[in-house]
Amino acid sequence: MKPSKNYKLYQIIQTLDKKEVRQIKRVLQSPFFVLRNDVGNLFEVLIKYHLKGKPFPKKEVVFQKTFPNKKYDYVLLRGTMSDLFELIEEYFLIKKRRDGELKTRHLLAEIYRERKLSKAYQSVVKKTTTILEKQPLRNEFYFRQLLDFQLEKMEFEMSNQRTKNFNLAKVSETIDIVFLVQKLKHTCTQFTHQQVFKTDYDFGLLPHLLPIIEQEKYLNIPAIAIYYYCYRFLTGSDGDVFFEKFKAVLFQNKKLFNGHELKELYLFAINFCIRKLNQGDKKFSYEILELYKDGLQANYFLENGILSRFTFNNIVAAGIVTEDFDWAENFIETYAEKIELKYRNQTVSFNLARLEYTRKNYGAAMLHLQNAEYKDLVNNLIAKTILIKIYYELEEYDSLFSHLDSFQIFIRRREVSDFHRKNYMNIIRLVKKLVELPELDKEMRQQLRKEIEKEKVLTEREWLLSKT
Template sequence: MIEYFNDLSKKEISKFKAFVNSPYLNPNKQVVKLFNYLRSRYPNIKDSDLDKSVVFKNLFPDKSYNDESIRKLISDFNKVFESFLIQTEFKTDIQQSNILLLRSLRKRGIKKRFELILNDTTKLQKKQFSRDEKFYANQVNLEHEYYLYNFDKYKFTYAKCLQNKSENIDLNFIFQKLHVFNEMLNNQKSVGKTVLFNKTFFDDILIYMENNKKIIKTSHPNLYIIYLQIMMFTHLKKEYMDELKTYLMLNEKKFSRSDNSVLPYYYNYLVSFCLQKINKGETGYRKDLFSLYEKMLPEDLFLIDNVINDYDFTSAVNNILALNKPEWVESFIEKYKKFIEPAFAKDAYNLAKAKIYFYRKDFEKIFPYLNSIVYKNPNYYFNSKFLLVRVYIETGNIREAKYIIENLKQYIREKNILTDEQITIIKTFNKYAIDLIKIILSNDKDKKGLTAIFRKELDNEKNFVPNKAWFYSMTEAKTKS
């Protein structure tokens, strides 16, 4: 844990200092010394600063190095650090803290204070617009505490709180099941092969949601949103996308824009749907996608836990360049390059910059960026190769273009990690690249006929064609030449 000290914010360091210096929370004074040592080097702590011998020498300059002693101190520090993180997370849920306080007050018979806290907690629950698994769990526990507090009273009268408790248990169950169903659907989509999940209660829950849609839409927004998300991806109908988008637009200001805001997740649902449609060849959804992006960019709705997924970053670059909006793409790249998940940040940025230079026909500037890509992910490999094929065709280097196409064919044969969708994308690109080369190499007599066939096939293609607009533009150029 000691190596993660640099990752804390200044505000967290200040809170951690108070935590460490509390004798109740941390009785070990040596841990305070280690904290002060780390704080003196924050936020530029180096690996060498964490070397056990270096730490020991700084904390105990007059003593001989004792490995067992410093190991124990670091272990004790880690425990205090972990306790601080637990406390920090715990404080994010005020309602849970209040319910634990209610439990303690009830057990001790402190009635006036119990009733005051109960009243305040109940009001806070009713005010909450966002209702997730935490909300339902807290409501269940709140009803439970209320029932136990009034246990003698309810021996001889109807306990409505038990009905409320039961309904919130049901809602919590439904909410969590819908979320796991959504995760299953995403896993099936990403794996690209038949995945047989046992979706227990799937049909029953969807029937329940349909039968109670009116009250759920009004009083349980998070539940309604995840329901629309599942319907959207199960049926692949635009009507669910439009309903979800409208519902979000009408209600987004009611959601808290805290660090754990759900809005980026919800907008990501819509983006994912558009991308799935585009990848199946329905490129008209790019306009819907751009409409979402224009909303998301100024409000930082691309970021989830302060990170943008490299796939989302690359998809934005690809699809908005296809709409001929390079200035928007460049602004997007520069704004979000520092937020790309670290494992793929360099590859995603380099590929994005290469695509911008390709769009501007500045071919010489493309190669330094492409040569810097490591190919940690198959998408980077084949998208880089697609770009190279296009560069070589544009510059008349047909031999190199053919060589890259053969590499892509070999890649499909050798890489069993590719999904069915990825294989289809590569094969589709290769087909049209090969056909385009045939047109380029054909004589003037055959060129017009081959071009007409080529464009008709593009028009009727059911699969997603990478760089489809480019293929159209190249046939126009070659026909005129």
């Protein structure tokens, strides 16, 4: 069912699962939350359409089903829809508070402090201290919760004048830790975004804070150390050294971070390795594969059980580059079902084609290329390039020239980036020159090599050079 564009109420209802529907019905039955039965009636009307996957009816039909004995009144319907929307929002807030035990404890402590219920307050503080100490994470979230708790205790102590120093030193230390973790983490994200989108960012205070962070005191805190080393390998010329230190902290302290953070950290590391690989450092292809293998084993790359087709492509590419073909094939077979259904067939066929081409099983590769309709433009371009190389290897020059001509027309007619247009036009032009080279003319072959080497935008440089 497509999301409704008419009302935000419809859109929010379309996100509800069956458990949430049952819980909201209980909320709507409570006189504390609801004083009008028609709000519950409206929910019953709309939820039937949602659960059956049907589009919501026109507002007149909704009104008639909600108020069967009344004449159509848009103002009444709009008011009832607004009340229902607010009640669903209230349910979400209650659910969120229940899911976050530390946040709930903090709110409870604040309530007891404001009501001057000292014994109840101390009981909550004791339980909160135990929860904080026992929970395994020592990440940004932990330090933010710790700071909120410390500030709440300080507020209580100051209002009751229970101590003279009010634990100010510890609060100050936690404030520093929270700021440094957040600043380092955000700057790593900024730098990655800057590399992809060619946008310049001002990193603010961070460059000036590096000498302070480099004190042993702060690097003994894994949440600071891991993002510090990440920042240094992303931004510095001596990235290799900091990359090794990053990996040591990461592998020793995984239990201190949640799955979302670990996925982000792995991707920071993988992107660094890809950059080094593109600069010609072949050893990083093995680093990429090992990071992917480790991340897959821990399910870091899955989102709600789904593996992004882009991540899938990158993992297969890592297996191909390292010539770990059997592992790559097993990965494709094992994780194919994790790809979103609408992209599954084309993604699997595309990657099997890449794998079989590298294994020099050209017939099998061609069959896989023909088995999918590529909706993704970049994959389509890569698939067409693989077919160029297959025709060349098989010396099927008539098919090759026909394919090159149709490929050229395809690029001219499609909206592609300047980089892709230039790159693939260069590939077509240079392949044609390669095929037309006189076999024994060493001078012309050498000239073509120089032309290939000088071309700035050329993703198939290595393959073309291997053929001259």
